[in-house]
């Protein structure tokens with residue numbers, strides 16, 4: 001595993017954008033696996049800046065996102081579709097037909113997951129998968145205890161996640177109870193992984209993921225077994241891991 005420790009969130013974002021840019025420049029037809037959440041926002045901003053300067057061309061790039069809430073329309077402010085439009089797709093010359101996010105409104109979410117797996121396979125697999133990580137070590141919506149051997153599947157969100165998400169919705173009834181997520185198997189099949197972590201509050205999880213046992217109780221620990229992982233994190237998130245390596 002290659003580790004880049006940066007001073008702060010901004011330099012972490014720039015380093016991650018560097019890695020993704022290199023992928024885009026070296027292989028303009030790359031399949032990028034993308035993540036949402038707060039961690040990659042700065043990376044997307046940097047990519048847009050470089051695109052506007054004329055340094056990046058997304059016209060032949062294809063993307064597949066990690067996850068989406070079941071029941072949210074693509075235009076819903078909390079949907080990951082909407083996040084991707086806002087943070088990247090609306091600002092670069094990517095062909096909308098080349099972007100893939102599971103359809104939160106699919107009448108048959110299980111069928112949607114099967115279709116999504118086919119899409120990934122038909123694209124020839126993911127060249128580089130961007131990941132963030134939860135405080136409990138989750139990647140995508142793969143929570144502790146979930147099986148390692150799944151591709152895209154439907155997950156029931158934990159009561160904790162539902163409660164935490166409630167603030168983003170008008171009423172408790174509107175809060176999604178399920179999500180579709182690439183499974184650990186889908187993530188592990190990506191040729192390269194780019195894991196981004198920022199902030200002191202992630203330090204313990206990062207340390208456990210890479211110095212502890214590989215176990216479904218700490219989903220990110222599976223990345224110890226991937227042959228090509230680049231971990232980019234700021235000093236606050238990596239401090240504990242660095243002490244223990």
Ligand code: F6R
Pocket residue numbers: 034035036037038039040066067131132133134138139140141
């Ligand atoms: C996002 C995703 C999640 C997040 C993780 C960290 O598509 O699947 O696993 O990467 O929850 O979220 P942030 O970056 O908000 O700390």
